[in-house]
Amino acid sequence: MNTIEQQLWDYIDGNLNEIQRKNIEEKIKTDAAVKLQYEELLNLNAAFSEMEIDEPSMSFTRNVMESVALEPAPISLKTKVDTRIIFSIGSFFVLSILALLGYIFYNSTFTMPDFGKYFTSNFSLDKYITPTAMYVFIGFDIIIGLIFMDYFLRRKLNQRD
Structure with missing residues (x-):
């Protein structure tokens, strides 16, 4: 135009x-x-x-909806993955990692330093396990146990209803 x-x-x-x-x-x-x-x-x-504007018939919408309802519903595309392919790819990577680790271990020398000279520990559990620590530990365990029992009993009660 x-x-x-x-x-x-x-x-x-x-x-x-x-x-x-x-x-x-x-x-x-x-x-x-x-x-x-x-x-x-x-x-x-x-x-x-x-010109007069053409209007669709009164049952146009109903006819269209009925024809749509008669059409078969589309099915979802379900593909089956061949597990042999997945296992072959996984085995390739596992074998590659094992070969790499074998090469590293073969070409390395294993010498450990003597830690005994430099490392001395004076570790006493009596400093850490006190009656207060035991009471806190037992109290925490009791609270966790009560929460679990509440959850378990509520689930049983809901199954009955």
């Missing part, structure tokens, strides 16, 4: 401002080709306005 035709449609529809409307009116008066095109568009617009 060229610009003059678009301008003529806007003029017919009344979508132009005052300056543009005056310019189009001037073109229609002075140019015979524009005047002929304007008259054709007016006739076309009149024909469109005389």
Whole structure:
């Protein structure tokens, strides 16, 4: 659609401002080709306005919904993965890691430093296992046990209802 035709449609529809409307009116008066095109568009617009808009029947929606309901439901695509492929890929990586570890162990020398000279421990459990620590430990265990019993009994009660 060229610009003059678009301008003529806007003029017919009344979508132009005052300056543009005056310019189009001037073109229609002075140019015979524009005047002929304007008259054709007016006739076309009149024909469109005389046409009656077709409406679908009252049962259109029902008919469409029934035809959709008759269509088979799409099934989900279920693919079966061949487990041999998964196991072969997994075994390849396991063998590669084992080969790499074997190469590392074969080419390394295992010498352990003497830690006995430098490391002495004087570890006494009597400093850490005090009566207070034991009471805290036992109290914590009792609380955890009560929470578990509450959960267990509530589950049993809900299964019965």
